[in-house]
Amino acid sequence: MNEINGISASPGIAIGQAFLYLDDTPTIPRYKIEEWQIANEFERFTIAVDKALTELRGLQNDENGGEANQHELLDSHVLMLSDPELSSSIDARLRKNRLNVEWVLYRFIQEQTEKLQRAEDQYLRERTVDIHDVAKRVLNHLMFRERISLADLTQEVVLVAHELMPSDAIAMNKRMVKGIALDAGGKTSHTAILARAFEIPAVLGLSRISKLVSTGDEIIVDGNRGRVITHPDEKAKKRYVRVQREWRQREVELMGLNELPAETQDGKLLALKANIEVPEEVDALASHGADGVGLYRSEFLFLRGRGLPSENEQYQAYSQVLTALGDKPVTIRTLDLGGDKIAPVLGGFSEQNPILGWRAIRFCLTRVDLFKIQLRALLRASLHGDLRIMFPMISGVEELNRAYEILEEVKTELRSAGVEFREQIPVGIMIEVPSAAMTADILAHKVDFFSIGTNDLIQYTIAVDRGNEKIAYLYEPFHPGVLRLLKSVVDNAHEVGIPVGMCGEMAGDPLATVILLGLGIDEFSMSSVGIPEVKRIIRSVTVSEAEELFGTVMEMRSYQEVDTFVADVMQKRFDVKVY
Numbered sequence: 001m002n003e004i005n006g007i008s009a010s011p012g013i014a015i016g017q018a019f020l021y022l023d024d025t026p027t028i029p030r031y032k033i034e035e036w037q038i039a040n041e042f043e044r045f046t047i048a049v050d051k052a053l054t055e056l057r058g059l060q061n062d063e064n065g066g067e068a069n070q071h072e073l074l075d076s077h078v079l080m081l082s083d084p085e086l087s088s089s090i091d092a093r094l095r096k097n098r099l100n101v102e103w104v105l106y107r108f109i110q111e112q113t114e115k116l117q118r119a120e121d122q123y124l125r126e127r128t129v130d131i132h133d134v135a136k137r138v139l140n141h142l143m144f145r146e147r148i149s150l151a152d153l154t155q156e157v158v159l160v161a162h163e164l165m166p167s168d169a170i171a172m173n174k175r176m177v178k179g180i181a182l183d184a185g186g187k188t189s190h191t192a193i194l195a196r197a198f199e200i201p202a203v204l205g206l207s208r209i210s211k212l213v214s215t216g217d218e219i220i221v222d223g224n225r226g227r228v229i230t231h232p233d234e235k236a237k238k239r240y241v242r243v244q245r246e247w248r249q250r251e252v253e254l255m256g257l258n259e260l261p262a263e264t265q266d267g268k269l270l271a272l273k274a275n276i277e278v279p280e281e282v283d284a285l286a287s288h289g290a291d292g293v294g295l296y297r298s299e300f301l302f303l304r305g306r307g308l309p310s311e312n313e314q315y316q317a318y319s320q321v322l323t324a325l326g327d328k329p330v331t332i333r334t335l336d337l338g339g340d341k342i343a344p345v346l347g348g349f350s351e352q353n354p355i356l357g358w359r360a361i362r363f364c365l366t367r368v369d370l371f372k373i374q375l376r377a378l379l380r381a382s383l384h385g386d387l388r389i390m391f392p393m394i395s396g397v398e399e400l401n402r403a404y405e406i407l408e409e410v411k412t413e414l415r416s417a418g419v420e421f422r423e424q425i426p427v428g429i430m431i432e433v434p435s436a437a438m439t440a441d442i443l444a445h446k447v448d449f450f451s452i453g454t455n456d457l458i459q460y461t462i463a464v465d466r467g468n469e470k471i472a473y474l475y476e477p478f479h480p481g482v483l484r485l486l487k488s489v490v491d492n493a494h495e496v497g498i499p500v501g502m503c504g505e506m507a508g509d510p511l512a513t514v515i516l517l518g519l520g521i522d523e524f525s526m527s528s529v530g531i532p533e534v535k536r537i538i539r540s541v542t543v544s545e546a547e548e549l550f551g552t553v554m555e556m557r558s559y560q561e562v563d564t565f566v567a568d569v570m571q572k573r574f575d576v577k578v579y
Ligand code: PEP
Pocket: 295, 297, 336, 432, 452, 453, 454, 455, 456, 457, 503, 504, 505
């Protein structure tokens, strides 16, 4: 038995068998071949292609073939592999380069994708992902690798991996993944956020768990304490079965609050809303007592499945959420792609510094074609509920002005086409870039609301990558620098008379609830699983007590001092569990 400490990323206990998910990008061997080997290499290629074709045809015949566009996609893969041009190009290159066929195929694919990426036509550019997929299938056969997809899991497992991309997490078969243990990642990485959204206990930042565990090993994930137990003995298993039962019991008790308002002892009513990533999450909102959706991360539509979501697909997704929420407000954030949210469908973009790079509103303001499609879908969906539109990663007025201009253009286009939409849709921005926080007084005049994205705001303020486990100790929501910045955003917004919400993970941290209330946050938005506990705390405090505690904290000089003080108060006075 071995106990390994990591970062608690999603609460709860999972006990089960490990499934080791290895990065499925194979390392391609490269070696010289003799002339007499050419025919042999070519034969290996044709056999691998045949196997890939058989596999694809099997998928085509599979009645549960999945999404509607799946068949079209499989057809296009079959066509690519059956193209005689492909085999003649490989044959010619084998003769010319005298290198092994895996390498020849790999280089050929690279050249083709580079060519496509330069294409004017967006449709052609987007085909690069299909070429990679098809090539990977053939390469796997050439290299005798099993192709494993997390979407195909048929047994309950605890997923163990070095790293899990948000696109993997969104595609996995959630019903079968009972727990997650990863070498990499931090508490506010998007994989952690998804684990919480799907209520899957998760521990990240375990450094070497993928080296210590094999598929089939017994493993316990303690998402509360941020600990993983490998090869547990009988005593440990019994203890964790008991902890799991108690944890579930507490959850059920807290759910009893779902009909009650988030009202302080002295009568201040707060809005507790949910963050969602996929429309299916709306089912969990009522049972957790959410007052609406405070953040719908629309970019996940681009990370799941295949193909760019069309205007109609987006319209359906947004309408589904708005309809389900009835008259409760729904804030949909426009695309925040980039950073760690790389959409395979856009071919992936390689950047030196993606977190500071071409993401969110920056991406949308250059890919106006995609942005307009999304805005059209949003405006059309606005007829189905109380929609608010929110722009991510705004760093200053220029970006905001441009985003408004495009929104107005889309409205004009819809009006002239006779398409109906709600004329009065509130528009807000995320405050998650320090320059926006520092110019909140200017920005506040131009929007209907702010929502503070602490995940990024802390990352950029302390210069600490939110997904990097090695420096996770620096990621400190109670850093005096962060607290001062938050205070000035709230004060500036209130001065102008607009509400300030918070939708970063700090809003769902029970240790922060009273401090945020004292700070003046009007609305908290979090993974729905966190709502009941935050509501319990709010219902047991007065605003004046919260303001006093916040005042005390603002006098402190280091985050360590604040952490110790807050943990003590929250544990003793508010019965918050501190692990
Ligand atoms: C944030 O940055 O706090 C936020 C809510 O957005 P995301 O986590 O999607 O970057």
